[in-house]
Amino acid sequence: MTLSIYDTLSRTVKALSSTKSITSMYCCGPTVYRDAHVGNLRTFILSDLIRRTIEISGGTVRLIQNITDVGHMSEDVVGEDKMLSQAAAEKKDPFDIARMYEARFHKDLGLLNVIVADEYPRASESIDLMITMITDLIAKGFAYVGSDNSIYFDAQAFESYGQISGNRLDALKPGHRYEYSDEGGKRFHADWALWKSAGPRTEMVWDSPWGTGFPGWHIECSAMSMEFLNNHVDLHVGGIDLRFPHHENERAQSNASIDSETVDLWVHGEHLLFEGRKMSKSSGNVVLLSDVIARGLDPLALRLCFLENRFRAQMDLTWESIESADTTLSKWRKKMAQWGDSPKKLVDQEFLNSLEKDLDTPRALQRIRAVEKTDEISDADKRAIFMYADEVLALNLSRREISKNISVEQERLLSARLTARKEKRWGDSDALRAELESTGLEINDSADGQEWSWR
Ligand code: AMP
Ligand code: ZN
Numbered sequence: 001m002t003l004s005i006y007d008t009l010s011r012t013v014k015a016l017s018s019t020k021s022i023t024s025m026y027c028c029g030p031t032v033y034r035d036a037h038v039g040n041l042r043t044f045i046l047s048d049l050i051r052r053t054i055e056i057s058g059g060t061v062r063l064i065q066n067i068t069d070v071g072h073m074s075e076d077v078v079g080e081d082k083m084l085s086q087a088a089a090e091k092k093d094p095f096d097i098a099r100m101y102e103a104r105f106h107k108d109l110g111l112l113n114v115i116v117a118d119e120y121p122r123a124s125e126s127i128d129l130m131i132t133m134i135t136d137l138i139a140k141g142f143a144y145v146g147s148d149n150s151i152y153f154d155a156q157a158f159e160s161y162g163q164i165s166g167n168r169l170d171a172l173k174p175g176h177r178y179e180y181s182d183e184g185g186k187r188f189h190a191d192w193a194l195w196k197s198a199g200p201r202t203e204m205v206w207d208s209p210w211g212t213g214f215p216g217w218h219i220e221c222s223a224m225s226m227e228f229l230n231n232h233v234d235l236h237v238g239g240i241d242l243r244f245p246h247h248e249n250e251r252a253q254s255n256a257s258i259d260s261e262t263v264d265l266w267v268h269g270e271h272l273l274f275e276g277r278k279m280s281k282s283s284g285n286v287v288l289l290s291d292v293i294a295r296g297l298d299p300l301a302l303r304l305c306f307l308e309n310r311f312r313a314q315m316d317l318t319w320e321s322i323e324s325a326d327t328t329l330s331k332w333r334k335k336m337a338q339w340g341d342s343p344k345k346l347v348d349q350e351f352l353n354s355l356e357k358d359l360d361t362p363r364a365l366q367r368i369r370a371v372e373k374t375d376e377i378s379d380a381d382k383r384a385i386f387m388y389a390d391e392v393l394a395l396n397l398s399r400r401e402i403s404k405n406i407s408v409e410q411e412r413l414l415s416a417r418l419t420a421r422k423e424k425r426w427g428d429s430d431a432l433r434a435e436l437e438s439t440g441l442e443i444n445d446s447a448d449g450q451e452w453s454w455r
Contacts, residue, residue: 148185165244346384
């Protein structure tokens with residue numbers, strides 16, 4: 001069997017072509033004007049899970065993930081490039097901002113055991129590729145010079161526009177949110193800028209056959225995916241918000257330039273909410289990986305939380321769920337140590353089948369829990385199955401747990417329990433023990449107080 005996964009374009013669970021020796025993957029990368037939040041990380045981990053599922057059965061993947069460091073316009077302020085507004089806010093050069101957040105993005109991916117992509121092309125260093133592609137699109141009649149000297153894609157020239165998102169051109173009303181109001185020189189409301197004339201802008205601009213300017217966000221991904229994956233993408237990954245207009249426009253550009261379908265499978269991960277709400281700067285609830293670590297939690301606990309949910313379902317992340325995943329990780333690593341120290345791996349078909357059927361990670365984890373609990377599998381084999389599963393789960397299950405610091409809250413509970421015992425409030429002491437145990441600690445009372453260890 002090979003991987004089948006839900007394809008947004010055909011709206012079916014579609015099998016990945018199994019005849020390919022190398023699967024080409026493209027995952028839309030971060031816009032590096034800020035740290036990636038845990039929602040962004042969910043989408044990047046989705047791409048890693050797909051990659052690892054292909055590779056566990058002997059496949060090979062070539063993964064490209066772009067770095068958007070120019071041209072992604074703000075949704076809030078008309079005509080503002082996210083990079084330039086952040087550079088102004090931090091009083092830094094926009095390229096310094098880009099390199100700083102790009103480095104932090106790589107650090108986060110490393111902490112989450114995401115396998116490094118083959119290339120991370122930067123939009124700002126791919127300008128020539130975009131100019132070549134835009135020139136070609138103009139020559140083929142898919143793009144035109146607008147009245148403001150920006151270059152626009154002619155949406156009506158691309159017959160199957162709207163197939164990914166289901167948005168039909170005649171149903172897209174002028175004045176719709178997607179219609180950037182700084183794109184004043186276009187002929188038709190659904191057209192979009194491939195190259196924007198610089199106007200008064202002086203930073204992050206380049207020369208082009210159409211004068212000084214900068215690229216539109218959508219053309220970046222077309223140009224980079226086509227160049228680095230040789231005009232064909234087997235699997236294209238991104239968050240659900242990118243379905244329209246980003247991927248709709250990317251598909252039109254790429255297909256128009258080579259007159260064939262460039263992407264076999266469009267995979268979109270659903271969004272992540274935090275404690276029931278959309279993460280946003282204005283609500284002050286944006287959670288970063290560094291926040292998880294600051295609470296004394298293993299960054300891989302976040303990865304486990306994502307695995308507990310289907311990628312196509314919206315997910316609500318909570319501190320409680322990350323804490324509980326952290327406890328599970330410690331428990332599994334402890335069991336792995338009890339089960340021996342062999343590096344042997346044992347293929348588990350049930351685990352693999354769950355993943356290959358539309359990446360059913362909750363079912364795959366259910367299987368892991370069943371293996372953990374059963375008496376019918378020897379300890380050595382349990383360890384070998386966990387070793388195998390960890391090729392995809394990437395939770396460092398064979399890592400020996402080193403003593404881990406306790407959190408401030410656990411410290412508070414321990415001290416409250418000590419006081420309760422001194423005051424012979426045995427009911428309180430028992431309740432506090434239960435609370436401490438639920439956080440992953442084991443409590444033993446001794447002559448001179450209490451001792452704790454990680455369970
Ligand atoms: P950005 O850096 O904003 O360009 O986004 C990088 C990736 O994260 C894209 O694939 C987005 O679709 C995805 N993304 C953004 N917000 C969320 C979220 N709340 N949950 C999951 N993925 C997200
Ligand atoms: Zn993209």
